[in-house]
Amino acid sequence: MTAVEIEAVPAVGAATRVRFHPLRIRPSDDDPDSVVVGRPDVGEFVELPAIGARAVELLDAGVPVGAAEERIAADHDVDLDLVDLVLALRDAGLVAEVDGRPSGAGHREDRPHLPRLRARHVRWLFGPAAKVAYLALVAATLATVVRRPELLPSYRDFFWTDYVGLAVLVNTALFSVTAVLHEFSHLVAARSLGAPARIRFATRLHHLVLETDVTAIWSVPRRYRYRVYLSGLLWDFAVVCAALMVMAYAPPHPLVEGLLSAVVLVIVMSMALQLHVYMRTDCYFVLLDLLRCRNLFQDGFAYARHVLRRCLHAALPGRVAASTGDPSAVLPPHERRAVRIYAVAVVLGSAVALSSFLVFGVPIVVHGAIQAGSAVLAGATGGSLLAAVDGAVVLVVEGTLQAIFLVTFYRRHSRRRRAGAAAAP
Numbered sequence: 093m094t095a096v097e098i099e100a101v102p103a104v105g106a107a108t109r110v111r112f113h114p115l116r117i118r119p120s121d122d123d124p125d126s127v128v129v130g131r132p133d134v135g136e137f138v139e140l141p142a143i144g145a146r147a148v149e150l151l152d153a154g155v156p157v158g159a160a161e162e163r164i165a166a167d168h169d170v171d172l173d174l175v176d177l178v179l180a181l182r183d184a185g186l187v188a189e190v191d192g193r194p195s196g197a198g199h200r201e202d203r204p205h206l207p208r209l210r211a212r213h214v215r216w217l218f219g220p221a222a223k224v225a226y227l228a229l230v231a232a233t234l235a236t237v238v239r240r241p242e243l244l245p246s247y248r249d250f251f252w253t254d255y256v257g258l259a260v261l262v263n264t265a266l267f268s269v270t271a272v273l274h275e276f277s278h279l280v281a282a283r284s285l286g287a288p289a290r291i292r293f294a295t296r297l298h299h300l301v302l303e304t305d306v307t308a309i310w311s312v313p314r315r316y317r318y319r320v321y322l323s324g325l326l327w328d329f330a331v332v333c334a335a336l337m338v339m340a341y342a343p344p345h346p347l348v349e350g351l352l353s354a355v356v357l358v359i360v361m362s363m364a365l366q367l368h369v370y371m372r373t374d375c376y377f378v379l380l381d382l383l384r385c386r387n388l389f390q391d392g393f394a395y396a397r398h399v400l401r402r403c404l405h406a407a408l409p410g411r412v413a414a415s416t417g418d419p420s421a422v423l424p425p426h427e428r429r430a431v432r433i434y435a436v437a438v439v440l441g442s443a444v445a446l447s448s449f450l451v452f453g454v455p456i457v458v459h460g461a462i463q464a465g466s467a468v469l470a471g472a473t474g475g476s477l478l479a480a481v482d483g484a485v486v487l488v489v490e491g492t493l494q495a496i497f498l499v500t501f502y503r504r505h506s507r508r509r510r511a512g513a514a515a516a517p
Contacts (some may be wrong), residue, residue: 106156107158108190109154110178115130115186121384127145128310132286135305135310136185136307138180143164147160205279205290211285215284232337237336252353257481257483260486260489261489266351267358270359271362275324278306287308287309289306290305292304296372298445321381325363328359370441376388384426384430385430395419395432399435460490461486465483468483471483
């Protein structure tokens with residue numbers, strides 16, 4: 093860090109005046125003596141003692157740090173070190189200015205998608221009438237499937253045409269559309285609560301996925317956050333029900349029926365993926381709030397690394413350093429128990445998923461690519477032109493998906509490495 097950079101960060105003292113970014117303050121879900129303070133626009137939140145909200149109010153009104161400390165001591169008989177509080181809030185990106193100068197805390201602000209979409213535009217989608225209509229659709233579909241079980245999806249529905257490449261291309265397009273609508277439902281649910289959201293590519297183990305950044309919903313109480321977590325699955329289930337009802341009572345052209353069956357299959361497969369709570373899926377976030385945990389995924393991984401290092405140190409004391417301590421020890425008892433159990437799920441689930449991918453997924457992709465490449469080469473030397481085109485489609489679709497995965501993986505992890513390097517002393 094250069095001297096110029098040090099001078100660019102304003103010092104904080106008793107005479108300092110602070111201005112915050114627009115903040116949202118609400119009572120904590122778990123501690124009646126605490127409040128959650130944060131910026132929904134960037135998804136940064138901290139939990140403070142309730143008196144901290146009064147401190148933020150005084151400071152944001154222009155009261156100097158020292159004077160705010162004296163007023164809180166006189167009114168509440170509490171001694172607070174507001175210099176440390178301001179520094180912590182500045183590091184969290186909540187402070188806009190210190191003595192009229194930019195705070196020096198660099199937090200990237202990603203523009204939310206569809207910023208003009210307001211809560212009043214979409215709140216009705218989660219009202220009583222919409223819930224009744226949804227339940228009626230689900231009930232009618234269940235009754236229909238009981239009478240006609242042949243409507244349930246089968247792996248055969250993937251191959252609605254004899255041309256595998258065409259089936260892969262169209263099914264990938266259908267999956268992409270349904271994935272976008274799934275994430276859009278999360279965005280709409282978040283916007284119904286007044287929270288911004290942004291859709292982006294991400295990776296989970298070996299999966300390329302779309303995800304919606306809804307960190308801003310920490311500004312609303314827990315009971316409302318379940319709406320955002322579950323909206324994608326509920327939308328998927330509604331689409332499945334609607335497609336089954338069309339096939340049951342308004343039989344379309346065989347080609348359209350085949351495409352509807354493929355839609356049902358790809359959606360059911362994606363819904364099953366959401367149950368894998370050892371990754372940061374929709375159901376993981378439901379579990380996170382049900383267990384009253386703050387960061388189950390990272391805490392679980394940290395505990396698993398601690399246990400692994402401890403075991404390796406016991407087996408190889410001269411080659412592996414001892415663990416610096418149990419990271420779960422600082423957590424509240426209920427959270428500590430949840431994290432330790434979840435760590436087992438993370439390790440086992442990730443191991444099984446990656447092993448299955450290496451044993452089955454990679455050979456299938458490689459074999460398919462070889463067959464497709466052989467068909468293309470055969471077509472170029474006088475073989476079947478249709479088979480060559482079919483093989484080329486497979487190569488283009490799978491190659492594009494793998495390229496997007498690699499680019500997304502590199503960008504996400506390189507950004508984390510840069511953030512870690514910036515945070516290092």
